[in-house]
Amino acid sequence: MKESLRTKVLAIISEDQILYNEPMSLHTTFRVGGMADTVLIPGNEKEAVALLRLFSDCKEPWFVLGNGSNLLVSDKGYRGTVIWIDHNLSEITIDDDKIRADAGALLVKIASLAAEASQSGMEFASGIPGTLGGAIAMNAGAYGGEMKDIVESARIFNPETKQCEEIAGKDLCFSYRNSLIRQKGYVVLSATLKLAKGDPVSIRSRMAELKEARTQKQPLEFPSAGSTFKRPEGYFAGKLIDDAGLRGYRVGDAQVSEKHAGFVINTGRATAEDVITLIRNVRKEVYEKSGILLEPEVCMLGEGLEL
């Protein structure tokens, strides 16, 4: 970061909210990735918006990070600035059947508080290890539910106008693992979720049931970014990969999970190069065997991760 830009950043946040040459392997659930030049950690929404305004006004590349649970970062790292919207922006307020939460709040935490308040609707998300912001951007979903079903509105920063806006859920153009947030490069600051009064025992029991299903089926004992590929319409990525004979297939320490072929796992010291090579080879092989071209669900950051 240029010195003149750093001076402007230091007018918004303090030196201890800046990390230099930060290994992104520490900020991704894949535990993979080289160093980002700079990571900025806003302490509240006001700081986040001021930083976002500053960066949307200059040529320096920037990227918004949540919990890094759907992210593959290049071994060469990221020549730019990461603005990390996580634990510092994680307030959650429950009011009757509505929850207002900051973008950095973890879905797991929101789901647990919703259950405590006898609010149903978040059960599907209780095992997704992302922040609210990342989940809205990705329209995260599982077991028949999606963020689209529960987002009443989101407060976003628009880098084009440099203003904050409240956008109704119905206008967020949610589709499978996509939303207006990703299409327009908006940044989620907070959101209101609309839930429904439910029976706390049934809510907890549904959450426990889904947790058990995840533990049984997913390789949660290894670092990963969840499902590596999107579900092609009418198929399951894991089944196509399995049918292509690729269950357990390895490149270096990256492996198609033996437990769930839809997950690429890091069995030890996988590099981003291992992961992307494996992804490329799986795509090619599955295409040759089935005629279906898998698209990654995992977001990529940095050089050399082209398909």
Ligand SMILES: Cc1cc2nc3c(=O)[nH]c(=O)nc-3n(C[C@H](O)[C@H](O)[C@H](O)COP(=O)(O)OP(=O)(O)OC[C@H]3O[C@@H](n4cnc5c(N)ncnc54)[C@H](O)[C@@H]3O)c2cc1C
């Ligand atoms: C074990 C495991 C299981 C998983 N299971 C599921 C599942 O069942 N269903 C599912 O959908 N996903 C699943 N995932 C993937 C992941 O948890 C979700 O996509 C999650 O919503 C990503 O949130 P995040 O905060 O980690 O985002 P990150 O990984 O940090 O970022 C992902 C994308 O969102 C953007 N982003 C992050 N925060 C914001 C923000 N505040 N505003 C705008 N954009 C933002 C980033 O720029 C990036 O493009 C799983 C992952 C793992 C590791």
